Amino acid sequence: MEEKFGVPKDPSYLIKALQHIQEEKGYISMKDALDVAEYLDVPLSKVYGVATFYEQFRLKPRGKYIIRVCQGTACHVKGGKTLLDFLKDFLGIGVGETTDDCLFTIERVACLGACALAPAVEINGKIYGKMNPDKLRDIIIEIKEAEKNAKSCKPV
Numbered sequence: 001m002e003e004k005f006g007v008p009k010d011p012s013y014l015i016k017a018l019q020h021i022q023e024e025k026g027y028i029s030m031k032d033a034l035d036v037a038e039y040l041d042v043p044l045s046k047v048y049g050v051a052t053f054y055e056q057f058r059l060k061p062r063g064k065y066i067i068r069v070c071q072g073t074a075c076h077v078k079g080g081k082t083l084l085d086f087l088k089d090f091l092g093i094g095v096g097e098t099t100d101d102c103l104f105t106i107e108r109v110a111c112l113g114a115c116a117l118a119p120a121v122e123i124n125g126k127i128y129g130k131m132n133p134d135k136l137r138d139i140i141i142e143i144k145e146a147e148k149n150a151k152s153c154k155p156v
């Protein structure tokens with residue numbers, strides 16, 4: 001029996017198929033959504049409905065470095081918004097977006113569980129506490145330096 005996206009050709013496997021794509025590629029592209037709709041014989045609107053309903057699914061590529069800026073109460077009162085605004089300006093992207101070199105994605109979170117270190121930022125799982133725009137800029141410049149010979153991760 002034909003099998004694509006790691007699932008049988010059965011519309012009830014839509015979520016599993018989307019999970020499979022995301023595991024392989026990191027996000028679900030328009031072409032993936034079309035392919036799944038065709039394979040499982042469900043309307044494209046249903047594929048999008050499911051992909052946008054569940055937070056686990058991403059419809060855009062993500063960068064190699066996920067920068068999560070806390071906007072929880074403790075971080076907010078200590079300058080979390082200033083940090084987020086700085087980061088958006090410095091990288092030239094908005095929340096949920098990824099830089100053209102595919103290095104950085106900005107995310108906003110409600111609490112990183114490190115309130116004593118407010119304002120906090122998490123980069124690929126590592127917490128950076130008591131941040132300010134200067135420190136954040138230095139960390140990003142350091143990452144860019146380390147990655148300058150890395151191949152572009154531009155998705156196809």
Ligand code: FES
Pocket residue numbers: 070071072073074075076110111112113114115116118119120
């Ligand atoms: S509010 Fe920012 S870590 Fe908790």
